[in-house]
Amino acid sequence: MPVYLGQKAPDFTVNTTQGPLTFSDLKGQWVLLFSHPADFTPVCTTEFMAFAEKYDEFQKLGVKLIGLSVDSIYSHIQWLRDIKEKFGVEIPFPVIADIDKEVARAYNLIDEKAGTTVRGVFIIDPNQIVRWMIYYPAEIGRNINEILRVVKALKFNWERKLATPANWEPGQKGVASAPSTFQDSLKNEKEPGARTWYLRLVD
Incomplete structure (x- = not known):
């Protein structure tokens, strides 16, 4: 069954490069689960x-990174060792060995x-609710800065109960909820930051 935005994320217990992990044990923190097609591939x-490179920034935001592919734990370990040896980069987050494809299928991440x-x-x-999901073609690498921007926008919404406008960056104004009654619309257009009766920017 497909995973949808706003629904509870499927639970799982798996083996990772940092030992066993049960997703439901992570309740109470933000999680970024990302999948990759295969180990030892260029992109x-x-x-x-x-x-x-951005791991510390995710940590400061309270976000746990978890990688995933259907490669074996031994393949993951050797690949991470290779990245450290060839590029001097140590991968600090766990990578799931989903050889039975159970997690990938649960999250609709399998070809x-x-x-x-x-x-x-x-x-x-x-609360373990899916707040954002995106898929990239195999030939296009992800923009980590954009993923960080989305995390910050979601946390802004979580903490301030405000939406964010197009191209929002941290420190910019949020968007108040649109009025749901005629009387509220008259009131809303007179509030500070109102651009029109249905659009009001809030610090």
């Missing part, structure tokens, strides 16, 4: 190094024809 290698995971990202909130 995926650049992505893992890019995630590692059944190729038998590999697709390039996907899920951001899951502390």
